[in-house]
Amino acid sequence: MSGPFRRFPFHDYLETAEQVAPLPRPLIEEAAPETAPDDAELLACQPSALFLLDKAGMLVRLGGNWQGVTGLLPEHVLGRPLHQFLKLPASHPRGLYAESGVCEEASIGRGGLSRRVRVVWQRRGERTAGTLELPGQAAREAYERSERLRRAEEALEQTIACLGTTLDAVQGQHVIRMVAYATRLGEVYGLDEHELRSVRWGAALHDVGKARVPSDILGKRGPLSAEEFDVVVQHPVWGAEILERLEFLPDAARQAVLHHHERWDGQGYPAGLNQERIPVSARIVMIADVFDALTSDRSYKHAWTPAAAGEFLIRESGRAFDPALVRLFLEQVLDLGYLYGDDPAEQPG
Ligand SMILES: [Fe+2]
């Protein structure tokens, strides 16, 4: 058991990972310091806008209150030259190509919507780092606006997490763990921040449609009759229907809920989509869902070991699951890549 967890990369989720399978004590102590808030989180609290340019003057990173100060969406400016948005007066002829500088009268924005800002910058090697600040009162207002926005976003995250975990206590813990798995898989797959949010919300809400399945069917021990099964398979459609009322919910999140039981070979439900026709958010949620269900105790079965569940995902690659995603999940999220070698893993009992 200690093998697959030797370098288990879920430090952020140790608590939930521990519920999947107990971790050896020394690993928990080793991992604890890494759960401290990281620098990125601290930088994100800065009331000024932070930026980093490459040697060509392209914006490669943004931080702090970028949007509040500049009024520009990060996704509209990243990868583009800062001088398209930031104008310096003639008293700074070299602009940000100078080694370092301070300019009190720069303006940031587009066309008639630009704002006056103070810019401070410094070059270090091939990178230039700097800050943009609004003068006095405007700075305070921008900061308060962005704080309100941040709190509203936090409230939304909590609401969705709460909604997704209301079915019952067992389901609640399952949802918390699979959100962590799905988010990590989305990250290593390379999804951007917005796509990741859809995956996270889709994972949290994947089974809300079960609220419409009668509890005697949901809680039934033993096999379901054909009629009962016909009711249960409606839950993704009901889930998507319930969520239609939430206009802010991104389509990819709703798609993840609607299609989280589709199979790679097209034999799943409700639409029988196959391969890439299944939205990637749904393919990710399905892998996280099945892995966590296998590695948890349920009324009808004991928890499988992570290795046994990993073997199952490999066996079902190309049938139930997207093979490329399974490989990423095992190799980069769970550190179970060795399962692809000759080493035969323990099979579920
Ligand atoms: Fe489901």
Ligand SMILES: [Fe+2]
């Ligand atoms: Fe589930």
